[in-house]
Amino acid sequence: MNNNIIDVLVVGAGPSGTALAIDLVRRGLNIRIIDKAAKSFDGSRAKGVQPRTLEVLQDLGALKDVLAAGCDYPLLGIHIGPLTIPWRMMSTDKPKSDIPFPNTLLIPQFRTDAALHACLNELGKQVEFDTQLIEISQDNDAATAILSAPEGTETVTARYVVGADGGSSAIRQKLGIAFTGSTHEEDRMIIVDAVTTGLSRKRWHIWPGSSGQFIAACPLPNSELFQWMIRLSPEEQPKLDLPDLNERIQKRLRSSKVLMHSIRWKSVFRPNIRLAEQYRVGRIFLAGDAAHVHTPAGAQGLNTGIQDAYNLCGFHGHLATHSMSI
Missing domain, CATH: 3.50.50.60 (FAD/NAD(P)-binding domain)
Structure with a gap:
C-alpha cells in the first residue's frame, strides 16, 4: 500500500x-x-x-x-404591552456523580x-x-x-x-x-448577531405577535452581542441591512431606545x-x-x-x- x-x-x-x-x-x-x-x-x-x-x-x-x-440560560422575558412576564425555559439542576453537567449551556x-x-x-x-x-x-x-x-x-x-x-x-x-x-419555506426566520443597546442582558426577550409572528433577542454571553430572531410571513422578502432591521425592530417594540449598532452575522433560516x-x-x-x-x-x-x-x-x-x- x-x-x-x-x-x-x-x-x-x-x-x-x-x-x-x-x-x-x-x-x-x-x-x-x-x-x-x-x-x-x-x-x-x-x-x-x-x-x-x-x-x-x-x-x-x-x-x-x-x-x-x-453561561446558564437566562430567564425569558415575555413582553406583552407594558408587561414583562418572567418565565424559565428550562429547569436547572445540581451536578450529580452520574450527571456532572446537568444543564444545557448557552x-x-x-x-x-x-x-x-x-x-x-x-x-x-x-x-x-x-x-x-x-x-x-x-x-x-x-x-x-x-x-x-x-x-x-x-x-x-x-x-x-x-x-x-x-x-x-x-x-x-x-x-x-x-x-x-422536508424544507419549510413558509416558516422562515431572520437571524442576526448584532451589538445592541437599550436591552437588559439579564433576559432572553420575546415579543409575541399574531399568527405566530414574533421577535426575540437572546444575549450572547461574554459579549455585547444579541442573537435576534425575527419570524417572517410566508411570502415576505426581507430587507437585511442595518437601518431596515432597526426600523423593523423599533416599530414592533414601539421604542427607539433599542438599537443595533453593528452586525456580526446574519442569515435567513429555513427549518x-x-x-x-x-x-x-x-x-x-x-x-x-x-x-x-x-x-x-x-x-x-x-x-x-x-x-x-x-x-x-x-x-x-x-x-x-x-x-x-x-
Missing part, C-alpha cells in the same frame, strides 16, 4: 468535524481536516450545548474553554468552534481552510480525494474519509445518497428536517448535518453532530484502528 496514505481525511471543520479530528489525533492517527470556507464560522447559529455533549467535550479536552465562554457556535479549534491546535493539527473537495473515489483499500486550494489542486489518499461538510454536503451528493425529508438514507458507503462516512438536519430546537444539530463524531471514533472503533474490516 502507498506509504504516503493518511488514515483519515475529515471534510468540514464545524463542531462535528473538529471533534472527530481531535479524537482521531489523540489516538495517534494521521489525519487532515479541511474546510471550504476561508475562515471559521463567525455566527451564533446553534447556541446550546447539552449535558451529554459537555461530557464529550470534557473527554476531548475542550471543556474548560467552552465553560469559560458560556454559548454561541463561533465560541464552541473556537474552543474545538484551539484544542486541535494544541494537539499539533490545524484546519486547512479555503480547501475544497472536488472529486472523491474509492476502492477496497482506500479513498482518493481531489482537493482544490489557493495553491492549486492536490490528490489525497486516505484509508477513510468522513464528510462532516454540512446540510449541503458535497460528499453526500457525490455519493448519490438521498437526503429525504429543515432531513435524514440521509445511509451514513456510510465503503470507506466514506457521513456525520453531523451531512447525515441529518433538524429543527433549531435545543441545538439538536450541533449536539447530535458532536456525538456522531465521538461515537464514530470511540465507541464503535470504526476509525480508531487501522484494521477495520469492510
Whole structure:
C-alpha cells in the first residue's frame, strides 16, 4: 500500500468535524481536516450545548474553554404591552456523580468552534481552510480525494474519509445518497448577531405577535452581542441591512431606545428536517448535518453532530484502528 496514505481525511471543520479530528489525533492517527470556507464560522447559529455533549467535550479536552465562554440560560422575558412576564425555559439542576453537567449551556457556535479549534491546535493539527473537495473515489483499500486550494489542486489518499461538510454536503451528493425529508419555506426566520443597546442582558426577550409572528433577542454571553430572531410571513422578502432591521425592530417594540449598532452575522433560516438514507458507503462516512438536519430546537444539530463524531471514533472503533474490516 502507498506509504504516503493518511488514515483519515475529515471534510468540514464545524463542531462535528473538529471533534472527530481531535479524537482521531489523540489516538495517534494521521489525519487532515479541511474546510471550504476561508475562515471559521463567525455566527451564533446553534447556541446550546447539552449535558451529554459537555461530557464529550470534557473527554476531548475542550471543556474548560467552552465553560469559560458560556453561561446558564437566562430567564425569558415575555413582553406583552407594558408587561414583562418572567418565565424559565428550562429547569436547572445540581451536578450529580452520574450527571456532572446537568444543564444545557448557552454559548454561541463561533465560541464552541473556537474552543474545538484551539484544542486541535494544541494537539499539533490545524484546519486547512479555503480547501475544497472536488472529486472523491474509492476502492477496497482506500479513498482518493481531489482537493482544490489557493495553491492549486492536490490528490489525497486516505484509508477513510468522513464528510462532516454540512446540510449541503458535497460528499453526500457525490455519493448519490438521498437526503429525504422536508424544507419549510413558509416558516422562515431572520437571524442576526448584532451589538445592541437599550436591552437588559439579564433576559432572553420575546415579543409575541399574531399568527405566530414574533421577535426575540437572546444575549450572547461574554459579549455585547444579541442573537435576534425575527419570524417572517410566508411570502415576505426581507430587507437585511442595518437601518431596515432597526426600523423593523423599533416599530414592533414601539421604542427607539433599542438599537443595533453593528452586525456580526446574519442569515435567513429555513427549518429543515432531513435524514440521509445511509451514513456510510465503503470507506466514506457521513456525520453531523451531512447525515441529518433538524429543527433549531435545543441545538439538536450541533449536539447530535458532536456525538456522531465521538461515537464514530470511540465507541464503535470504526476509525480508531487501522484494521477495520469492510
